[in-house]
Amino acid sequence: LTYGAYFCELIDIACVAEESNKELFKLLVSSLYIMKSKAVDYEVLARAFELKFLNLTGYGVDFERCSNCSRKISSSNYISFQNYGGVCSECEKANGIYISPGTFSAIRFLNNLPLDKTYRVNLPEEVRSEVNKILSMLIGVNYSRKPKSLNMLDFFKEGKKNE
Numbered sequence: 001l002t003y004g005a006y007f008c009e010l011i012d013i014a015c016v017a018e019e020s021n022k023e024l025f026k027l028l029v030s031s032l033y034i035m036k037s038k039a040v041d042y043e044v045l046a047r048a049f050e051l052k053f054l055n056l057t058g059y060g061v062d063f064e065r066c067s068n069c070s071r072k073i074s075s076s077n078y079i080s081f082q083n084y085g086g087v088c089s090e091c092e093k094a095n096g097i098y099i100s101p102g103t104f105s106a107i108r109f110l111n112n113l114p115l116d117k118t119y120r121v122n123l124p125e126e127v128r129s130e131v132n133k134i135l136s137m138l139i140g141v142n143y144s145r146k147p148k149s150l151n152m153l154d155f156f157k158e159g160k161k162n163e
């Protein structure tokens, strides 16, 4: 229920009333359907949803080429928030965030993966939390307000860790 509410909240944040976006609607319906029908990891599905949501609302991140010099990249340790993409080893790192190459690969993989294949993905805890951090930052800087639906889940998770 919480993840379903989160998907709806993201769409509410990105769209104005009466605006039509068929692809975004398809993404929402598919995500709800996958949650109902498959033994999917909700957190992984939510990250895949966020990536597709960013792409469909014009804030997609390029993980294939350096966002500064356009050189093809297979990995990176930096994501530029200004240029919406990875940065190669030659270019200056500015206005973004350092990430581990494992996290870069995981985000890139999820970005290219069809939504209905996300149930096969398993991410190690460090990668999972870094992917979560980066996507919530990307969402935080691009839209008029930050989603709140997942705050309660994060709160419970923190509580569990401290037990």
Ligand SMILES: [Zn+2]
Pocket: 066, 067, 068, 069, 070, 071, 087, 088, 089, 090, 091
């Ligand atoms: Zn470059």
